Amino acid sequence: MLKLIIKLIILGLFLVVALGGGFFWLVSSPLGLSTEQVDFHITPGSSMRAAARDIADAGVAIQPWQLIVLGKLLGVEKSIKAGSYEITRGITTVELMNKLTRGDVTQTEIAFIEGWTFRQMRERLDAHPDIRHDSKGLPESEIMRLIGAPKGAAEGLFFPDTYFFAKQGKDLDLLARAYRTMQRHLSREWEARAAGLPYLDAYQALIMASIVEKETGRDQDRPLVAAVFVNRLRQGMLLQTDPTVIFGVGEKFDGNLRKSHLLTDTPYNTYIRSGLPPTPIAMPGLASLQAALHPAASQSLYFVARGDGSSQFSSTLDEHNQAVNRYQRGGKQGEQR
Structure with missing residues:
Protein backbone atom coordinates (compact mmCIF):
# COMPACT_ATOMS: atom_id res chain seq x y z
CA MET A 1 0.00 0.00 0.00
CA LEU A 2 2.84 2.37 0.91
CA LYS A 3 4.57 1.60 -2.37
CA LEU A 4 1.37 2.44 -4.25
CA ILE A 5 1.04 5.79 -2.45
CA ILE A 6 4.66 6.63 -3.23
CA LYS A 7 4.10 5.74 -6.89
CA LEU A 8 0.98 7.93 -7.01
CA ILE A 9 2.87 10.85 -5.45
CA ILE A 10 5.71 10.42 -7.94
CA LEU A 11 3.20 10.19 -10.80
CA GLY A 12 1.42 13.31 -9.53
CA LEU A 13 4.68 15.20 -9.30
CA PHE A 14 5.61 14.03 -12.77
CA LEU A 15 2.26 15.23 -14.14
CA VAL A 16 2.62 18.60 -12.40
CA VAL A 17 6.13 19.03 -13.81
CA ALA A 18 4.98 17.90 -17.24
CA LEU A 19 1.98 20.21 -17.24
CA GLY A 20 4.07 23.08 -15.91
CA GLY A 21 6.73 22.46 -18.49
CA GLY A 22 4.11 22.24 -21.21
CA PHE A 23 2.49 25.48 -20.09
CA PHE A 24 5.88 27.19 -19.87
CA TRP A 25 6.66 26.01 -23.39
CA LEU A 26 3.26 27.23 -24.59
CA VAL A 27 3.53 30.75 -23.16
CA SER A 28 7.18 31.05 -24.26
CA SER A 29 6.52 30.07 -27.87
CA PRO A 30 5.71 32.66 -30.56
CA LEU A 31 2.02 33.32 -31.01
CA GLY A 32 0.42 32.79 -34.38
CA LEU A 33 -0.58 36.05 -36.07
CA SER A 34 -2.81 36.42 -39.10
CA THR A 35 -0.55 39.16 -40.51
CA GLU A 36 2.96 40.44 -39.92
CA GLN A 37 1.57 43.10 -37.61
CA VAL A 38 -1.66 43.02 -35.62
CA ASP A 39 -3.36 46.03 -33.99
CA PHE A 40 -6.00 45.65 -31.29
CA HIS A 41 -7.73 47.84 -28.73
CA ILE A 42 -8.50 47.02 -25.09
CA THR A 43 -11.44 49.02 -23.77
CA PRO A 44 -11.40 50.42 -20.21
CA GLY A 45 -12.64 47.97 -17.60
CA SER A 46 -12.01 44.86 -19.73
CA SER A 47 -11.44 41.58 -17.89
CA MET A 48 -8.59 39.29 -18.89
CA ARG A 49 -11.10 37.05 -20.67
CA ALA A 50 -12.62 39.96 -22.60
CA ALA A 51 -9.16 41.23 -23.50
CA ALA A 52 -8.17 37.79 -24.78
CA ARG A 53 -11.30 37.67 -26.96
CA ASP A 54 -10.50 41.11 -28.44
CA ILE A 55 -6.93 40.01 -29.12
CA ALA A 56 -8.06 36.74 -30.75
CA ASP A 57 -10.66 38.59 -32.85
CA ALA A 58 -7.90 40.86 -34.14
CA GLY A 59 -6.03 37.88 -35.59
CA VAL A 60 -3.92 36.40 -32.76
CA ALA A 61 -4.02 32.63 -32.15
CA ILE A 62 -4.57 32.68 -28.38
CA GLN A 63 -7.11 31.07 -26.06
CA PRO A 64 -8.54 33.12 -23.17
CA TRP A 65 -7.46 30.52 -20.61
CA GLN A 66 -3.80 31.06 -21.55
CA LEU A 67 -3.87 34.71 -20.49
CA ILE A 68 -6.13 33.99 -17.50
CA VAL A 69 -3.85 31.27 -16.08
CA LEU A 70 -0.69 33.26 -16.79
CA GLY A 71 -2.22 36.34 -15.20
CA LYS A 72 -3.10 34.40 -12.06
CA LEU A 73 0.34 32.78 -11.85
CA LEU A 74 2.02 36.19 -12.17
CA GLY A 75 -0.52 37.93 -9.93
CA VAL A 76 -1.41 40.48 -12.61
CA GLU A 77 -4.84 39.29 -13.77
CA LYS A 78 -6.37 42.66 -12.82
CA SER A 79 -3.49 44.85 -13.98
CA ILE A 80 -4.02 45.10 -17.75
CA LYS A 81 -4.19 48.62 -19.14
CA ALA A 82 -6.72 49.90 -21.66
CA GLY A 83 -5.51 51.36 -24.93
CA SER A 84 -4.41 50.53 -28.46
CA TYR A 85 -1.63 47.98 -28.97
CA GLU A 86 0.52 46.82 -31.82
CA ILE A 87 2.30 43.44 -31.91
CA THR A 88 4.44 41.73 -34.55
CA ARG A 89 5.30 38.13 -35.39
CA GLY A 90 7.60 36.46 -32.89
CA ILE A 91 5.88 37.79 -29.77
CA THR A 92 5.16 35.25 -27.02
CA THR A 93 2.26 35.11 -24.57
CA VAL A 94 4.59 36.23 -21.76
CA GLU A 95 5.77 39.22 -23.79
CA LEU A 96 2.19 40.05 -24.70
CA MET A 97 1.21 39.96 -21.01
CA ASN A 98 4.09 42.30 -20.19
CA LYS A 99 2.85 44.78 -22.82
CA LEU A 100 -0.68 44.63 -21.45
CA THR A 101 0.36 45.18 -17.83
CA ARG A 102 2.91 47.92 -18.65
CA GLY A 103 0.37 49.72 -20.79
CA ASP A 104 2.81 49.70 -23.69
CA VAL A 105 0.19 51.25 -25.98
CA THR A 106 0.61 52.45 -29.53
CA GLN A 107 0.76 56.20 -29.74
CA THR A 108 -0.02 58.57 -32.55
CA GLU A 109 -0.18 62.34 -32.68
CA ILE A 110 -2.15 65.32 -33.86
CA ALA A 111 -0.96 68.91 -34.33
CA PHE A 112 -3.07 71.99 -33.71
CA ILE A 113 -1.41 75.00 -35.35
CA GLU A 114 -1.06 78.55 -34.02
CA GLY A 115 -3.56 80.83 -35.71
CA TRP A 116 -6.08 78.11 -36.51
CA THR A 117 -9.75 78.73 -35.84
CA PHE A 118 -11.89 76.28 -33.89
CA ARG A 119 -13.48 75.24 -37.19
CA GLN A 120 -10.06 74.29 -38.60
CA MET A 121 -9.25 72.43 -35.40
CA ARG A 122 -12.44 70.36 -35.68
CA GLU A 123 -11.74 69.61 -39.34
CA ARG A 124 -8.34 68.20 -38.38
CA LEU A 125 -9.90 66.08 -35.63
CA ASP A 126 -12.65 64.77 -37.91
CA ALA A 127 -10.13 63.81 -40.61
CA HIS A 128 -7.75 61.93 -38.30
CA PRO A 129 -8.04 58.16 -38.90
CA ASP A 130 -6.89 57.09 -35.42
CA ILE A 131 -9.33 59.15 -33.37
CA ARG A 132 -12.71 58.16 -32.00
CA HIS A 133 -15.00 60.88 -33.37
CA ASP A 134 -17.45 61.44 -30.52
CA SER A 135 -17.73 65.19 -31.17
CA LYS A 136 -18.46 64.97 -34.89
CA GLY A 137 -21.63 66.87 -35.71
CA LEU A 138 -22.15 68.17 -32.17
CA PRO A 139 -22.87 71.87 -31.68
CA GLU A 140 -20.07 73.95 -30.22
CA SER A 141 -21.97 74.57 -26.97
CA GLU A 142 -22.43 70.83 -26.40
CA ILE A 143 -18.73 70.16 -26.98
CA MET A 144 -17.81 72.80 -24.41
CA ARG A 145 -20.25 71.27 -21.91
CA LEU A 146 -18.85 67.77 -22.43
CA ILE A 147 -15.25 68.86 -21.83
CA GLY A 148 -16.26 70.70 -18.66
CA ALA A 149 -15.66 74.21 -19.98
CA PRO A 150 -17.75 77.24 -18.94
CA LYS A 151 -20.50 78.38 -21.23
CA GLY A 152 -19.35 80.60 -24.07
CA ALA A 153 -17.61 80.56 -27.43
CA ALA A 154 -14.97 77.90 -28.03
CA GLU A 155 -12.82 80.12 -30.25
CA GLY A 156 -9.27 80.60 -28.98
CA LEU A 157 -9.70 78.51 -25.84
CA PHE A 158 -7.49 75.61 -26.99
CA PHE A 159 -3.71 75.61 -26.90
CA PRO A 160 -1.94 74.94 -30.21
CA ASP A 161 0.57 72.13 -29.82
CA THR A 162 1.35 68.56 -30.89
CA TYR A 163 -0.59 66.09 -28.75
CA PHE A 164 0.30 62.40 -28.43
CA PHE A 165 -2.42 59.86 -27.68
CA ALA A 166 -3.25 56.17 -27.90
CA LYS A 167 -4.90 55.13 -31.13
CA GLN A 168 -8.69 55.33 -31.00
CA GLY A 169 -8.51 57.86 -28.20
CA LYS A 170 -11.56 60.14 -27.88
CA ASP A 171 -11.53 63.48 -29.67
CA LEU A 172 -13.30 64.98 -26.65
CA ASP A 173 -10.37 63.90 -24.45
CA LEU A 174 -7.96 65.67 -26.81
CA LEU A 175 -10.09 68.81 -26.80
CA ALA A 176 -10.23 68.73 -23.01
CA ARG A 177 -6.44 68.43 -22.83
CA ALA A 178 -5.92 71.33 -25.23
CA TYR A 179 -8.46 73.41 -23.27
CA ARG A 180 -6.79 72.70 -19.90
CA THR A 181 -3.38 73.45 -21.38
CA MET A 182 -4.54 76.85 -22.59
CA GLN A 183 -6.09 77.61 -19.21
CA ARG A 184 -2.78 76.80 -17.46
CA HIS A 185 -0.73 78.98 -19.81
CA LEU A 186 -3.22 81.84 -19.71
CA SER A 187 -3.49 81.77 -15.92
CA ARG A 188 0.28 81.75 -15.47
CA GLU A 189 0.87 84.56 -17.97
CA TRP A 190 -2.01 86.63 -16.54
CA GLU A 191 -0.56 86.42 -13.02
CA ALA A 192 2.82 87.63 -14.33
CA ARG A 193 1.36 90.37 -16.59
Missing part, protein backbone atom coordinates in the same frame (compact mmCIF):
# COMPACT_ATOMS: atom_id res chain seq x y z
CA ALA A 194 2.81 93.83 -16.93
CA ALA A 195 1.18 96.60 -14.90
CA GLY A 196 -1.39 98.97 -16.34
CA LEU A 197 -2.70 96.90 -19.23
CA PRO A 198 -6.13 97.91 -20.58
CA TYR A 199 -7.72 94.47 -20.16
CA LEU A 200 -10.66 93.81 -17.85
CA ASP A 201 -9.69 90.17 -17.39
CA ALA A 202 -7.56 87.31 -18.72
CA TYR A 203 -10.11 86.56 -21.44
CA GLN A 204 -9.58 89.99 -22.98
CA ALA A 205 -5.85 89.32 -22.94
CA LEU A 206 -6.55 86.09 -24.81
CA ILE A 207 -8.54 88.06 -27.41
CA MET A 208 -5.60 90.41 -27.88
CA ALA A 209 -3.18 87.47 -28.15
CA SER A 210 -5.30 85.99 -30.94
CA ILE A 211 -5.11 89.28 -32.87
CA VAL A 212 -1.34 89.42 -32.43
CA GLU A 213 -1.13 85.79 -33.63
CA LYS A 214 -2.97 86.60 -36.85
CA GLU A 215 -1.13 89.90 -37.48
CA THR A 216 2.42 88.55 -37.54
CA GLY A 217 4.32 85.29 -37.65
CA ARG A 218 7.58 86.99 -36.67
CA ASP A 219 8.50 86.47 -33.01
CA GLN A 220 10.50 89.70 -32.79
CA ASP A 221 7.50 91.75 -33.93
CA ARG A 222 4.87 90.27 -31.65
CA PRO A 223 5.54 92.52 -28.61
CA LEU A 224 5.63 95.57 -30.92
CA VAL A 225 2.36 94.63 -32.62
CA ALA A 226 0.81 94.10 -29.19
CA ALA A 227 2.10 97.53 -28.13
CA VAL A 228 0.39 99.20 -31.11
CA PHE A 229 -3.00 97.74 -30.21
CA VAL A 230 -2.55 98.32 -26.45
CA ASN A 231 -1.65 101.96 -27.17
CA ARG A 232 -4.73 102.32 -29.36
CA LEU A 233 -6.97 100.87 -26.65
CA ARG A 234 -5.51 103.29 -24.11
CA GLN A 235 -6.18 106.25 -26.40
CA GLY A 236 -9.67 105.11 -27.42
CA MET A 237 -8.64 104.61 -31.05
CA LEU A 238 -10.19 101.98 -33.29
CA LEU A 239 -8.00 98.89 -33.57
CA GLN A 240 -8.57 98.67 -37.35
CA THR A 241 -7.14 95.18 -37.75
CA ASP A 242 -7.98 93.16 -40.87
CA PRO A 243 -7.93 89.68 -39.26
CA THR A 244 -10.89 90.51 -37.03
CA VAL A 245 -12.87 91.75 -40.04
CA ILE A 246 -12.03 88.55 -41.94
CA PHE A 247 -13.14 86.45 -38.97
CA GLY A 248 -16.43 88.36 -38.92
CA VAL A 249 -17.00 87.63 -42.61
CA GLY A 250 -16.63 83.92 -41.78
CA GLU A 251 -16.67 81.11 -44.32
CA LYS A 252 -17.88 83.48 -47.04
CA PHE A 253 -14.43 85.11 -47.12
CA ASP A 254 -12.72 84.20 -50.41
CA GLY A 255 -9.23 85.47 -49.60
CA ASN A 256 -9.78 88.96 -50.96
CA LEU A 257 -10.51 91.65 -48.36
CA ARG A 258 -12.70 94.30 -49.99
CA LYS A 259 -13.75 97.80 -48.97
CA SER A 260 -17.29 96.48 -48.59
CA HIS A 261 -16.04 94.14 -45.87
CA LEU A 262 -14.52 97.07 -43.97
CA LEU A 263 -17.85 98.89 -44.14
CA THR A 264 -20.04 95.93 -43.14
CA ASP A 265 -20.98 96.05 -39.48
CA THR A 266 -20.26 92.84 -37.56
CA PRO A 267 -19.21 92.40 -33.91
CA TYR A 268 -15.68 91.76 -35.25
CA ASN A 269 -15.33 94.79 -37.52
CA THR A 270 -12.72 96.83 -35.62
CA TYR A 271 -12.82 99.51 -38.34
CA ILE A 272 -16.32 100.38 -37.16
CA ARG A 273 -16.57 99.14 -33.57
CA SER A 274 -14.31 100.35 -30.79
CA GLY A 275 -12.44 98.18 -28.34
CA LEU A 276 -11.70 94.49 -28.58
CA PRO A 277 -13.95 92.06 -30.47
CA PRO A 278 -16.22 89.85 -28.33
CA THR A 279 -14.13 86.66 -28.61
CA PRO A 280 -10.71 85.54 -29.77
CA ILE A 281 -10.40 85.03 -33.53
CA ALA A 282 -7.96 82.10 -33.49
CA MET A 283 -5.73 79.95 -31.27
CA PRO A 284 -2.78 82.05 -30.07
CA GLY A 285 0.51 80.38 -29.27
CA LEU A 286 2.55 81.03 -26.15
CA ALA A 287 4.64 83.76 -27.82
CA SER A 288 1.51 85.74 -28.67
CA LEU A 289 0.10 85.28 -25.15
CA GLN A 290 3.33 86.61 -23.70
CA ALA A 291 3.37 89.54 -26.14
CA ALA A 292 -0.21 90.51 -25.27
CA LEU A 293 0.63 90.50 -21.56
CA HIS A 294 4.12 91.98 -21.92
CA PRO A 295 3.91 94.40 -24.86
CA ALA A 296 7.02 96.30 -25.88
CA ALA A 297 7.72 99.68 -24.31
CA SER A 298 6.76 101.61 -27.43
CA GLN A 299 4.71 104.64 -28.38
CA SER A 300 3.86 103.19 -31.80
CA LEU A 301 0.29 103.49 -33.03
CA TYR A 302 0.76 102.20 -36.59
CA PHE A 303 2.63 99.53 -38.52
CA VAL A 304 3.02 98.51 -42.13
CA ALA A 305 4.41 95.30 -43.62
CA ARG A 306 7.78 95.75 -45.26
CA GLY A 307 7.21 92.88 -47.66
CA ASP A 308 9.84 90.58 -46.13
CA GLY A 309 7.76 89.32 -43.21
CA SER A 310 8.76 92.15 -40.88
CA SER A 311 6.91 95.39 -40.10
CA GLN A 312 7.76 99.09 -39.85
CA PHE A 313 6.33 100.74 -36.73
CA SER A 314 5.44 104.43 -36.43
CA SER A 315 4.31 106.72 -33.62
CA THR A 316 2.59 109.35 -35.76
CA LEU A 317 0.29 109.26 -38.77
CA ASP A 318 2.83 111.35 -40.70
CA GLU A 319 5.59 108.79 -40.14
CA HIS A 320 3.21 105.98 -40.96
CA ASN A 321 2.17 107.54 -44.27
CA GLN A 322 5.82 107.94 -45.21
CA ALA A 323 6.44 104.28 -44.35
CA VAL A 324 3.43 103.20 -46.41
CA ASN A 325 4.74 105.15 -49.41
CA ARG A 326 8.22 103.71 -48.98
CA TYR A 327 7.15 100.08 -48.75
CA GLN A 328 4.43 100.29 -51.41
CA ARG A 329 6.76 101.89 -53.94
CA GLY A 330 7.97 99.57 -56.74
CA GLY A 331 4.98 97.23 -56.46
CA LYS A 332 5.55 96.33 -52.80
CA GLN A 333 2.10 96.31 -51.29
CA GLY A 334 2.48 96.91 -47.58
CA GLU A 335 -0.41 96.08 -45.28
CA GLN A 336 -1.09 99.15 -43.17
CA ARG A 337 -2.59 99.44 -39.73
